[in-house]
Amino acid sequence: MRTRGFRSFRGSSGSGRSGGSGRRTRPAVAVALLAAGAAVLAGGGPVGAAPAAVHRTKQDQQEQQEQADGCDVTKSVPPSTDDGPAVKAIKARRSLVIGVDQNSYRWGARNPNTGQIEGFDIDLARAIGAAVMGDPEKVVLKPVATADRIDAIKKGRVDLIVRTMTINCKRMEDVAFSKPYFNITQRVLVPTASPAKNIDDAVKDQRVCAAAGSTALTVVTEKKTARQVVTVENQLDCLVLMQLGKVDATMTDNGLAAGQAAQDQTVRIVDGEAQPEVVGVAMLKDSTDLTARVNQVLADYYARGDWARSYEHWLKPYMLNEADRYWPGTR
Template identity: 40%
Template sequence: MSTITRALRRRLVALVAVAGVGVLAGCSGVTYAETQLPASAAPKPTSSTPAAPAPTCSNATQSYDPLPSLPSRGDITDASMRRIIDKGFITVGVSADTYLFGARNAFTGGIEGFDIDMARAVAKAIFGDSSKVQLRVITADDRKPLLKNREIDMVARNMSMTCDRWNDIGFSAEYYRSGQKVLVSKALPGAKDLTLADLKGKRVCAPTGTTSLAKLQQVKGPVVVTAGTHTGCLVLLQQGKADAITGDDTVLAGLAAQDPNTVVTSAKAITVEPYGLGVNKSDVYLARYLNRVIADLEADGEWKAIYNRWLAAPLGPAPAPPTPVYGR
């Protein structure tokens, strides 16, 4: 490299250095916000830190603690109950074809039965008037979706309390205990003593959306037939399209009372069916209110009066009411 070239190179380096100093000097008035360090992230659980256990349902009859006493309407602030109070009546999903529990009276046109009296008792507790209830006829399959969508406030329709149903809706305390049995045509040999297991190859009907159907589907042998209601099953039996019906003993007793050619077998119930009043899952206060109503009905003898009014004839005098389980 020549002497001249080296001299020029030294001058260029010097000029760049001076220019760099000028740029820094020109920016001396600019300030910068302090860069914030990211917050310390919470430590992730390790294999040595067990996750919180998922809630379990060990007893489907366990409901919420009842209110200490029934409050006056003006003292109730719960939003769901205020909606009921403000509209002036409670809307209850019921059956219209479950004889003795919820069935239409052919002479009066009204719906009556054990469940209907329970619904009217709730209306009386809230409004002081048992007529302040709107009875909406629904099928067993309607019960959960109508509660979840708030198209009804409560279900009083011989609804069994199950852990699976608790995932979608809430329940009052148990207000009646039934069990799944079988109703058959008297024409079947040994009809009175038949069990589901004895009905191999026979057509057995149960309504859709019921625990009775779920249990029937677990039994090997019978041919499963379905209908929308127990009355629909009875029609199929009368038409020769079914040989038997399975369901809660109370429901079957009502069917047998309507058709003297059928009989509820004396075989032991294959399930325990605890009935609860259904509510929307978030309506805990309403469930607690209902539990107070039920407890008061049992304490003052009204529960037994309702039972004897509807069920004493086919099932005998009223037993002790179911023992409530609280603490959910």
């Protein structure tokens, strides 16, 4: 994948700011980062890491989420190539800052060989950056923690978030979203020795981990069956806690769950999934022209086959081999 021409902050992967060390220096985190590095160096994980299939149509998934949320999560402004005030201000500043993940294997993770952040979301972030700015040297990829995504946008630390961010009604009150670019559901990981067969088994009377500010945390909290809900700043920290025996299960979306199962052969995904959702690019609510520009990039990205190529490269071996299942398309 293309690595030159895009700058990235190397700061704390949990803080979302450059240059800090923060909580990510603890030894537990090093365990997972070493596992991630080994997985990247190995060049891939087993096909058996793919989640079990639960067949739903794209429209069924979207309608179920709309019914639960009470809003149309696919609604966004029409695509446009016009440069409005938000895009012009970014170009005048000569820097587009995109908030990304550097902890999620195959989605957004730092390659120890190159030092570059890479993955499915990173391919999309770079495509957006190149289209908006025209010059890759003017694009900055900045790691942002799960819990810090909305704050980072509202406080101007980033212009966009491309980080497996679920679109829902509550978040739509705070930030604007592009059209969806991926269908997901919530899944549960457990250690391979766990007797749990499904989500209910894995959660009931167990210590369950989820990232703060994530949809997974809302889902597991609303179940009200866990003995303890443990929150962490980034979803990779849940894998560390499972490795150390401090939690019994992790809830996260199916893409991230598949990445963790591929990254660590001592965990597996249980049967069943919860709350069909869609993922989008987030930005300031009043940046309507930027939203329209991102929607144009998404339309072009899919039409050129770039979405499919990125999916084939990063995700197909670890998820259901049905690309149509994951592209939300239009309605």
